[in-house]
Amino acid sequence: MTDAKNHYYAIKTTSKQERAVADTIFRTVERKDVDIRVSSVIVPEELKGYVILESPESRGRIQELLESVPSARALVPGETSLEAIQHYLEPKPVVSGIEEGTIVELIAGPFKGEKAVVKRIDLGKEEITVELYESIVPIPITVRGDHVRVIERKNEE
Known part of the structure; x- marks a missing residue:
């Protein structure tokens, strides 16, 4: 954090280009291609098509920075607050959103590609116990x- 008051700006991006x-x-500021200070850049997983930028700079200076950034489409009007983005900063358990009875596909390990049904969830260890779908x-x-990747949730019928 800098000693100046930070502002939080939402940047609209091209779809699936948030990380880029x-x-x-980050590279532009780090190489000092522009004389603009950026405290942090957040790419929330749940907020598709947007990046959050934290900076003590004015809106006009951020707009100037974005002109040299490919795939940055627009600076969303206004500012957001730290309270509004706080929930993006708190890590969520990997198993959140998965419940017993959910059908998943194993995407790693010896059973990669197999479908399975979730039988038990261990939130503490962030592990799930599954039974292979087509196993005798x-x-x-x-x-x-x-x-695992969720294929079908239990309540989707």
């Missing part, structure tokens, strides 16, 4: 929460 925009802003004998397999 953040990286370009149901064998419980415990995997890390980030090794």
